[in-house]
Amino acid sequence: MRLIVNADDFGLTESVSRGIIKGMQEGIITDTTMLTNTRHFDRSIDLAKEAGIEAMGVHLNLTLLKPLLVSGKVKSIVDNKGSFYRKPSLIPSTFHKEEVRAELRAQIEKFLSSGLTLTHIDTHHGFSVVHAEMFQIIIELSKEYRVPMRKDDALTDDPSIKYQLAESGVKTTDVLYVDFSVPMLQESALLGMIAKYKQTNTTVEIPCHPGFVDDELRTISSLNDKREEDLQLLLRQEWFGYMKEQGVELIPFSQL
Structure with missing residues (x-):
């Protein structure tokens, strides 16, 4: 198996x-x-460049802080204070689909202006699956x-969304491995995922939320x-062996 x-x-x-x-280091x-x-x-x-990281994805966002575009241009997706809904x-x-598309494109373009290479896109809080039209924009x-x-x-049971991705031709992993019963990554989840797919040609993404606090x-x-x-779980050196x-x-996603 291949693991992201x-x-x-x-x-x-x-x-x-x-x-x-x-x-990552x-x-x-x-x-x-x-x-x-x-x-x-x-x-x-700057920190990424100093660390020699030349590429990463964009975490498209409609649920945290304020949009990049002025709120008057994205009225349908912000509250009365001009902030995204949480x-x-x-x-x-x-x-409005065009407002969503314009804001998300602005986020990607801001990232590209940094000089880093874009490897993939995903969505903060999985907002993409709230509606089939929203999912189509991400595609x-x-x-x-x-x-x-x-x-x-993988975040929804909506058959229309599953059909959209299957028919789109967009590259993605075979599996998104998430456990909704716990908020963070668990050792048992990593071990279970490896046990399930280790004898296959499956490509799996396991998302995580590490960081210093x-x-x-x-x-x-x-x-x-x-x-x-x-972070401490993902830093364990025994994982490599x-x-x-x-x-x-x-x-990384660039090897899909």
Whole structure:
């Protein structure tokens, strides 16, 4: 099997970015995706470049902080304070597709302006599956920028969304391995996933949320102290030998 260990939320805070970089340099994190609408974007880009990281994905976002575009241009997806709704379920079903597309494209273009290479796209809080039309926008952006996307159809039972991705021709993994019963990555999940797919040609993505924690993170994210638990799990050096024994190849999205 081939395994992508993908760290979400690069750029959320400088401490989160530093933690992810440590996990990529010393642990089994193989890829990451960046939030582009935080005040830590520029510093996080600098940290990545200093660490020799030349490519990553974009963590498309409609549920945290404010949009990149002025709120008047994206009225259908922001609240009366001009901020994104905090949960995908709160995004109005009357959202305008062109507003969503314009904002998400702006996020990708901001990332590309950094000089880093775009490897893939995924979505913060899995907002892509709130509606089939929303999912179609993500597919279209994957095609436009010629990059893979996360297999978000695993987050829903909607058959129309599953059909969309299957018929799109967009590159993705065979499996998105998530456990909704726990908020963070567990050792048992990693071991179970390897046991299930080690004798196959399956390509699996397992998302994670590692990072160092500071006071700012605690004010903006419900996932805070547990991020350091994620990081410590992914830094265990014994994973390298174990995965080699099990025939697991660690890869980034660029190798799909």
